Amino acid sequence: xxxxxxxxxIVAVMWFAISHFSDTSARTNRIKKLFSSKKTMVAQAYVEQxxxxxAPEIAKPKKQTxxxxxxxxxxxxxxxxxxxxxxxxxxxxxxxxFDQSKGAVSKLGKCLKTLDRxxxxxxxxxxxxxxxxxxxDLNRVLMAMQxxxxxxxxxxxxxxxxxIIGLTEINNNNTPILAAQLLLTGDVSDGxxxxxxxxxxSLTGPVRAMYLSVLANPPAPLKQAHVSAVFAALAxxxxxxxxxxxxxxxxxxxxxxxQFVAAIKKSCYLSNDGxxxxxxxxxxxxxxxxxQAMGYILNPDKLGCQxxxxx
Amino acid sequence: MFSRxxxxxxxxxxxxNIAFADENTQAMILEPSKEASHHYxxxxxxxxxxxxxxxxxxxxAHKVIGPVxxxxxASEYIKEIFGxxxxxxxxxxxxxxxxGYDDNVTYWxxxxxxLAIPHHESKLMHARLADRDxxxxxxxxxxxxxxxxxxxxxxxxxxxxxxxxxxxxILPNCSVINKEPSVQQVLISxxxxxxxxxxxxxxxxxxxxxxxxxxLNVNNSAxxxxxxxxxxxxxxxxxxxxxxxxxxxxxxxDHELTKASMQFQLVQGTWGSYNIGNTLSASVCRxxxxxxxxxxxxxxxxxxxxxxxxxxxxxxxxYLPENSVERRALDEIIYNFxxxxxxxxxxxxxxxxxxxxxxxxxxxxxxxxxxxxxxxNYYINTPTLILRHAPSxxxxxxxxxxxxxxxxxxxxxxxxxxxxxxxxxxxTTKKHEKWAQVRVSKYxxxxxxxxxxNYCYIYGRDAFFVDANLISKVQNKGLTxxxxxxxxxxxxxxxxxxxxxxxxxxxIGQVKPLSKLSIVEMALQEIKVRDxxxxxxxxxxxxxxxxxxxxxxxxxxxxxxxxxxxxTEK
Numbered sequence: 102x103x104x105x106x107x108x109x110x111i112v113a114v115m116w117f118a119i120s121h122f123s124d125t126s127a128r129t130n131r132i133k134k135l136f137s138s139k140k141t142m143v144a145q146a147y148v149e150q151x152x153x154x155x156a157p158e159i160a161k162p163k164k165q166t167x168x169x170x171x172x173x174x175x176x177x178x179x180x181x182x183x184x185x186x187x188x189x190x191x192x193x194x195x196x197x198x199f200d201q202s203k204g205a206v207s208k209l210g211k212c213l214k215t216l217d218r219x220x221x222x223x224x225x226x227x228x229x230x231x232x233x234x235x236x237x238d239l240n241r242v243l244m245a246m247q248x249x250x251x252x253x254x255x256x257x258x259x260x261x262x263x264x265i266i267g268l269t270e271i272n273n274n275n276t277p278i279l280a281a282q283l284l285l286t287g288d289v290s291d292g293x294x295x296x297x298x299x300x301x302x303s304l305t306g307p308v309r310a311m312y313l314s315v316l317a318n319p320p321a322p323l324k325q326a327h328v329s330a331v332f333a334a335l336a337x338x339x340x341x342x343x344x345x346x347x348x349x350x351x352x353x354x355x356x357x358x359x360q361f362v363a364a365i366k367k368s369c370y371l372s373n374d375g376x377x378x379x380x381x382x383x384x385x386x387x388x389x390x391x392x393q394a395m396g397y398i399l400n401p402d403k404l405g406c407q408x409x410x411x412x
Numbered sequence: 413m414f415s416r417x418x419x420x421x422x423x424x425x426x427x428x429n430i431a432f433a434d435e436n437t438q439a440m441i442l443e444p445s446k447e448a449s450h451h452y453x454x455x456x457x458x459x460x461x462x463x464x465x466x467x468x469x470x471x472x473a474h475k476v477i478g479p480v481x482x483x484x485x486a487s488e489y490i491k492e493i494f495g496x497x498x499x500x501x502x503x504x505x506x507x508x509x510x511x512g513y514d515d516n517v518t519y520w521x522x523x524x525x526x527l528a529i530p531h532h533e534s535k536l537m538h539a540r541l542a543d544r545d546x547x548x549x550x551x552x553x554x555x556x557x558x559x560x561x562x563x564x565x566x567x568x569x570x571x572x573x574x575x576x577x578x579x580x581x582i583l584p585n586c587s588v589i590n591k592e593p594s595v596q597q598v599l600i601s602x603x604x605x606x607x608x609x610x611x612x613x614x615x616x617x618x619x620x621x622x623x624x625x626x627x628l629n630v631n632n633s634a635x636x637x638x639x640x641x642x643x644x645x646x647x648x649x650x651x652x653x654x655x656x657x658x659x660x661x662x663x664x665x666d667h668e669l670t671k672a673s674m675q676f677q678l679v680q681g682t683w684g685s686y687n688i689g690n691t692l693s694a695s696v697c698r699x700x701x702x703x704x705x706x707x708x709x710x711x712x713x714x715x716x717x718x719x720x721x722x723x724x725x726x727x728x729x730x731y732l733p734e735n736s737v738e739r740r741a742l743d744e745i746i747y748n749f750x751x752x753x754x755x756x757x758x759x760x761x762x763x764x765x766x767x768x769x770x771x772x773x774x775x776x777x778x779x780x781x782x783x784x785x786x787x788x789n790y791y792i793n794t795p796t797l798i799l800r801h802a803p804s805x806x807x808x809x810x811x812x813x814x815x816x817x818x819x820x821x822x823x824x825x826x827x828x829x830x831x832x833x834x835x836x837x838x839x840t841t842k843k844h845e846k847w848a849q850v851r852v853s854k855y856x857x858x859x860x861x862x863x864x865x866n867y868c869y870i871y872g873r874d875a876f877f878v879d880a881n882l883i884s885k886v887q888n889k890g891l892t893x894x895x896x897x898x899x900x901x902x903x904x905x906x907x908x909x910x911x912x913x914x915x916x917x918x919x920i921g922q923v924k925p926l927s928k929l930s931i932v933e934m935a936l937q938e939i940k941v942r943d944x945x946x947x948x949x950x951x952x953x954x955x956x957x958x959x960x961x962x963x964x965x966x967x968x969x970x971x972x973x974x975x976x977x978x979x980t981e982k
Binding site for chain 2: 174178221234342
């Protein structure tokens with residue numbers, strides 16, 4: 102008799118538990134729906150009552166990790182303007198900063214390649230796909246990593262170099278430059294360098310010109326590949342903006358004299374951009390300034406570049 | 413084809429409005445047609461009208477570095493704004509002006525661009541002065557100063573952290589501001605509540621533009637904004653062939669209309685890309701496509717440009733005194749720009765521009781500082797700290813109180829800090845009566861002054877005496893805003909995911925719970941709850957915690973105590 106009583110009691114408890122949990126589950130779904138929408142006073146009242154019901158089931162913390170979000174507090178905080186001072190004052194945290202930076206590089210690098218640039222795009226309003234505040238954050242992280250590696254080269258081995266190479270495709274003013282400089286603080290393999298060179302194609306304007314100058318000391322087998330990348334940028338008639346910017350930096354690419362002259366000849370076409378405008382004065386000045394920087398005596402007018410003046 | 417038609421029509425309109433240069437007339441080089449001069453007229457004072465713009469009212473402890481507009485100094489204000497803009501533009505565009513470059517036309521066009529863009533964006537208003545006695549302007553808007561008007565969570569997080577830092581807020585509550593005799597106010601857009609200053613730089617895209625070093629410094633604002641649109645200008649200038657609205661334009665052509673539309677359209681295209689943010693063809697050429705979305709913005713910009721270079725009805729023309737070097741420099745710039753419309757344009761004028769470039773508009777403001785001079789290093793460990801002007805417990809020496817709402821929070825929260833100057837043992841009384849002299853920010857929310865008399869309080873020079881046992885040293889200096897560490901757990905609805913909300917309740921981030929997180933601030937939200945038994949509506953406050961989302965994005969999100977448990981660290 103007593104055992105029947107126990108069985109009946111257990112069944113009753115189970116029935117109560119099942120009905121209660123399923124009810125809670127249905128309610129919590131409603132809570133979620135309400136919470137995701139605009140808050141209204143009525144909705145708030147509803148949420149308030151529902152949460153009260155489920156309050157006894159608050160989960161207790163299972164464990165506590167000691168990890169602190171030092172990256173956000175020190176490197177990404179809007180209050181911390183000078184990364185180098187912050188790093189100097191927190192040398193004991195470099196390990197954590199570096200670890201968290203690697204995570205940030207991985208996440209931001211991926212989402213900055215999406216169309217909405219980590220959710221920064223808006224349908225209506227200001228949006229520069231190559232210059233968002235997420236780019237700025239990534240650049241700060243790269244600057245911090247670079248400084249840490251510069252002062253403690255052992256961190257270099259801990260870098261995920263493939264991910265950093267991936268950043269050199271991002272057409273932001275600073276990201277590819279900082280990423281390349283970070284990689285070049287240590288030894289990169291020929292394959293990696295070659296990949297970095299090939300990523301230059303994704304960049305435009307002064308960014309590409311600057312990026313190619315960062316890569317101006319390639320390993321011996323890749324010297325020709327670097328020169329080819331410079332020539333390709335100069336000769337691309339569909340992107341005269343980039344060609345002009347590369348022309349302005351010719352002296353920084355460690356070209357030999359014959360390569361230098363070849364580069365100028367490849368960019369002669371820039372003196373007429375197809376709009377009928379005579380750009381020879383600009384091209385002439387670029388050639389004169391770059392020749393002077395290289396220590397060559399070169400008369401631009403004798404190169405045969407000058408286009409007829411269009412009237 | 414259509415865009416070519418539009419550009420041709422534009423050029424004809426421009427051409428029709430131009431009278432030819434008389435080189436002997438120094439002050440007014442080109443007269444506009446009488447009919448046209450009645451058209452668009454702009455005034456910086458338009459920005460004083462209610463609802464025209466939003467303003468943050470600054471704590472008197474934080475001044476704007478640079479000119480601040482008031483009705484009485486309007487002319488001087490515009491002179492200085494003009495000078496700063498020209499200096500900023502010249503510092504970057506002078507590369508076009510170098511000997512041998514032969515592209516002075518582009519240089520002058522950029523100077524016109526630099527003058528036209530802020531003219532359109534803000535009618536040159538950056539900061540203004542509101543005087544309590546004159547009652548011309550409202551002293552403070554609590555929607556702005558308490559940041560309720562701000563929609564973007566990104567902008568909000570920066571403003572909250574830097575401008576509403578409770579120890580010494582740059583934007584105090586209006587109840588504090590309203591007691592001041594006068595207050596400086598800085599501009600923020602009423603449309604999106606993100607664009608700041610006279611350059612209307614987007615604070616969401618450019619976090620730097622929100623920093624006090626830029627926002628509260630007129631010269632730095634001018635340089636930051638000018639540099640930003642120079643980027644666009646240069647790209648468009650080097651890429652005419654890429655843009656349908658610029659194609660086939662030749663600045664060296666003898667054909668006047670082609671030249672005219674080229675320069676005019678370069679300015680318009682630059683503004684279009686500044687407005688949208690990118691240099692895609694559709695953005696740069698939006699002005700030439702009447703059917704394009706937001707083309708009306710371009711039409712409006714064109715009115716400002718015409719007022720500047722054709723009609724002489726710009727704000728610069730209105731306020732720069734006829735005989736001032738700035739006015740003569742303006743005339744030179746417009747002359748050089750307009751000379752491309754005329755055949756006899758060889759003579760370039762730049763003596764007064766040179767004089768403006770050599771004028772010092774900045775150093776007279778160097779005494780000011782937009783940075784805080786208050787360095788909080790101690791926190792208050794008592795519910796009420798009496799601030800005295802002598803080391804004595806006698807009530808007559810009390811000047812005010814610093815209130816602490818919750819001691820539990822006080823230990824870590826940043827909003828109850830003081831700056832300790834020194835401490836000492838009182839030699840005249842009991843042996844161990846330790847006193848400290850501290851400074852507090854007059855504009856902090858938790859300070860209540862009981863006396864306004866000078867001997868009690870002179871900000872920046874005097875400090876108060878307090879019982880030294882009632883203040884404790886802040887250990888982790890440098891992290892004052894993020895040192896409240898909590899462990900966050902979630903209630904049963906989704907125990908595996910911790911969701912972060914933006915201010916408008918959209919979910920902006922998710923991470924696993926049960927991790928230590930830095931709470932930047934706490935806010936209370938008042939909600940109405942219907943009592944189940946009586947049916948009455950009752951008010952209840954819900955705590956929201958603002959936390960840096962630990963996903964490496966650097967963004968902040970809000971979590972509510974309704975859905976999460978926050979266990980703060982002891």
